[in-house]
Amino acid sequence: xxxxxxxxxxxxxxxxxxxxxEILGRLNHHEVDAFxxxxxxxxxxxxxxxxxxxxxxxxxxFPWRHASRPYDAIVYQLGNDICxxxxxxxMVRYPGLVVLHDAQLHQSRAQGLLRQARPDDYRAxxxxxxxxxxxxxxxxxxxxxxxxxxxxxxxxxxxxxxARLVVxxxxxxxxxxxxxxxxQEFALVRQGVPGVTAVGPGPAAEVRRRHxxxxxxxxxxxxGRVTPEKxxxxxxxxxxxxxxxxxxxxxxxxxxxxxxxxxxxQARALGVAxxxxxxxxxxxxxxxxxxxxxxxxxxxxxxxxRETSAAWLRCLAAGKPTVITDLAHLGDVPSLDLRSMKLxxxxxxxxxxxxxxVELIDEIxxxxxxxxxxxxxxxxxxxxxSAARRYWAAHATLDLMARDYEAAxxxxxxxxxxxxxxxxxxxxxxxxxxxxxxxxxxxxVRLDWLGREARRG
Numbered sequence: 272x273x274x275x276x277x278x279x280x281x282x283x284x285x286x287x288x289x290x291x292x293e294i295l296g297r298l299n300h301h302e303v304d305a306f307x308x309x310x311x312x313x314x315x316x317x318x319x320x321x322x323x324x325x326x327x328x329x330x331x332x333f334p335w336r337h338a339s340r341p342y343d344a345i346v347y348q349l350g351n352d353i354c355x356x357x358x359x360x361x362m363v364r365y366p367g368l369v370v371l372h373d374a375q376l377h378q379s380r381a382q383g384l385l386r387q388a389r390p391d392d393y394r395a396x397x398x399x400x401x402x403x404x405x406x407x408x409x410x411x412x413x414x415x416x417x418x419x420x421x422x423x424x425x426x427x428x429x430x431x432x433x434a435r436l437v438v439x440x441x442x443x444x445x446x447x448x449x450x451x452x453x454x455q456e457f458a459l460v461r462q463g464v465p466g467v468t469a470v471g472p473g474p475a476a477e478v479r480r481r482h483x484x485x486x487x488x489x490x491x492x493x494x495g496r497v498t499p500e501k502x503x504x505x506x507x508x509x510x511x512x513x514x515x516x517x518x519x520x521x522x523x524x525x526x527x528x529x530x531x532x533x534x535x536x537q538a539r540a541l542g543v544a545x546x547x548x549x550x551x552x553x554x555x556x557x558x559x560x561x562x563x564x565x566x567x568x569x570x571x572x573x574x575x576x577r578e579t580s581a582a583w584l585r586c587l588a589a590g591k592p593t594v595i596t597d598l599a600h601l602g603d604v605p606s607l608d609l610r611s612m613k614l615x616x617x618x619x620x621x622x623x624x625x626x627x628x629v630e631l632i633d634e635i636x637x638x639x640x641x642x643x644x645x646x647x648x649x650x651x652x653x654x655x656x657s658a659a660r661r662y663w664a665a666h667a668t669l670d671l672m673a674r675d676y677e678a679a680x681x682x683x684x685x686x687x688x689x690x691x692x693x694x695x696x697x698x699x700x701x702x703x704x705x706x707x708x709x710x711x712x713x714x715x716v717r718l719d720w721l722g723r724e725a726r727r728g
């Protein structure tokens with residue numbers, strides 16, 4: 272099969288970039304062209320990430336390559352990050368398989384359009400995606416006051432309608448979107464991550480020495496970019512409240528942080544600065560050592576984009592007990608409620624908890640319970656870690672993800688083309704002719720062969 276694959280790739284520090292690199296290594300028996308943002312530089316990607324059998328291309332090369340020799344399947348890896356902005360023009364003009372990593376794209380899409388000085392195009396997409404909402408809401412975003420409003424209006428209608436097939440990683444999300452968009456085709460692809468090989472006590476001890484973490488500490492670790500949505504402020508608050516009762520509990524935060532979020536200052540204000548270690552960005556090759564140094568992994572999310580966290584799956588693959596937020600799209604994950612010590616799961620027949628869940632309405636209390644119980648109860652940590660590894664092996668390996676991708680690619684390749692919606696915002700249907708004509712006019716060049724219709728588009 273001949274496949275065009277649009278996605279950021281390493282060295283870009285994006286979870287989806289790493290995800291694409293991992294799955295492309297399992298699909299290279301196909302003829303695959305990976306199209307990246309032309310500004311990323313294919314040489315830098317090739318140096319960082321050799322992908323045998325995968326050809327790296329700048330996205331600008333796609334139209335003529337597809338016109339001269341059409342691809343059987345076009346894949347767009349789409350997340351709520353500005354690094355995906357480059358693929359939108361191709362996604363809406365060349366329908367294919369859209370992998371929706373986040374069910375909320377409002378932040379990145381608004382940022383991309385407004386950064387290009389296209390506020391009217393943003394307003395048009397907001398009105399189209401959310402026709403029942405007062406369009407004046409868009410003005411808050413245009414003036415920089417979006418904040419948490421982004422999560423109320425996810426702005427996913429355009430990519431969903433543009434796709435021949437939409438792939439998601441959560442059964443709940445597949446059902447929910449299918450109800451919201453009954454005319455669209457959806458497929459579930461289980462998200463997979465590589466297995467984490469045990470590294471032994473030496474590297475783990477070295478990580479602790481490097482960051483001056485006491486040998487007998489029970490380390491609660493968070494992995495990934497450090498943002499307010501990770502719930503770490505509430506973890507510090509809960510830790511401050513139980514500090515005297517659990518003197519061995521320690522928080523290690525692995526990942527780079529934006530300038531606007533100062534977790535160290537928060538820890539000082541709460542009197543737990545000595546319980547916090549901020550490692551900064553850690554290279555992918557060192558992550559197994561840092562996972563080994565952790566006793567419990569935290570993967571809290573609020574507000575949520577309804578994403579499936581690869582960082583959490585890596586913790587499961589490493590056999591670590593984890594603490595997650597009790598969210599609707601994670602309801603099929605068997606979790607333990609520490610208040611009652613009962614199993615919580617929407618899937619019948621689940622018989623062992625693979626993590627601890629925390630309810631938003633009782634978050635601080637449940638975090639206190641988690642910090643105390645998981646610090647003091649080593650056998651519980653061991654049981655949860657073993658169950659986590661079994662859950663990863665049954666649901667989240669790269670082999671399983673590759674198998675699901677093969678089925679989705681075969682399905683989308685056999686789907687007939689279909690016209691794009693007639694009532695789309697005009698800028699999405701434009702073919703660029705009007706821009707070409709305006710540039711030619713400014714240069715004094717006549718392009719009458721483009722025709723009057725193009726001039727009006």
